[in-house]
Amino acid sequence: MTAGSLKLVTLIETHAEAIAEQWAKDVKKNARTPSYHNLSNETLTTMAVRFYDNFSQMFYTEKPAEISRPYFYQYAEEHFRHSIPLSEALYALILMRRHIWLYAEFQTIFISAVEQKQAVDSLVRTILMFDYAIIFITQRYEELLHGEVEKKMGRLRHIFAESTFSLFLRRQKYIIMPCLLILLMIITSYSHAVLKTDILFTHLYYIPIILSALWWKRVSIYLSIFLSLYLVISHLIFLSHIPIYVELVRCAIFIVISIVVTWLGRGLVAAEEILKRSLLKGER
Structure with missing residues (x-):
């Protein structure tokens, strides 16, 4: 792993709560995430901190798909419990990625030309992780939706069950x-x-x-x-x-x-x- 990647991961681990707070403020007022507007700052910050805390583990591994799947399934389940539509959950995830780079730019951790080249490597790795996130979250949402529909249909079948x-x-x-x-x-x-x-x-x-x-x-x-x-x-x-x-x-x-x-x-x-x-x- 390059020095630039280490810088990015260290930044996220050290300032996870600060980045999470910025993200929480964003989703609470963003027109594309209305389902988040009524959630408390504490709930939203906890969601984001949990993600950023898991970032390094997912970032370092040689098998990001296997490592990240359980977390992103948990992410999907938590958002599903809050009745957040899939489109908003995915857009909120995109905002999480955006706030990583906004914070990194603000901290100016990539200054020299070499570091900027390393930043590109970090960006590619980060995009890969978020690609997995979109896949796994969508899969889990579909499973949860199917389960919810099956549960409701089961109640209807019970009502109309034939003795x-x-x-x-x-x-x-x-x-x-x-x-x-x-x-x-x-x-x-x-x-x-x-x-x-x-x-x-x-x-x-x-x-x-x-x-x-x-x-x-x-x-x-x-x-x-x-x-x-x-x-x-x-x-x-x-x-x-x-x-x-x-x-x-x-x-x-x-x-x-x-x-x-x-x-x-x-x-x-x-x-x-x-x-x-x-x-x-x-x-x-």
Whole structure:
């Protein structure tokens, strides 16, 4: 290692906190790092000091990739915990490199022509380290993002997980659904024609509407329209003396519920497909 490189490393080790403080001030006001603005000076300075303290170890080694990987993974995890976007985390890293050279220029450690030539060697080595940093931080961020998505999808799968009973219902859906519809039509006609009431029984309409949305998605919308029409027609035939606006409101709710449940079901399927493609791409 050249004398110029040693000078640079010694400067960073000796003045790590001062360089870190300058970096912290920069990221707290820089327009490209808004996620850092609300972090405390102490938190930011600690981040940078940790980096500069590890600088010499990464700088001296003949295998910088192996030595630097654990640290840059830790850097990515820490920034991910603070909900800092990857683009900002990488730009903050670029600013760390910039402040090394700004401080070195301020201290005028490379004065002579020979030292300036050595400074070029130091610059090349530093750029190599930061290239590794960008690669490893990006890799770790992708892993963390995949893990976060998988965790959230796992919660959704748990919510929609099928029990033994729900699996039985799904297998028998072509028998259950016609039976439910016939039963509802009988109850509706009996309530309107015999009991002369439209209270309570309409809540049963939600059962086939929701089940059809889970089983057949868009079919639920057509089913809700069919049930709504049947309800209105039955009301007009048997309860013509009672205002129909209440039934119309119920019908509108049936259709809205079918649309919402269908949309949620399709969204879950789409999210799972996106997650699968993303994970497969990441494995490659």
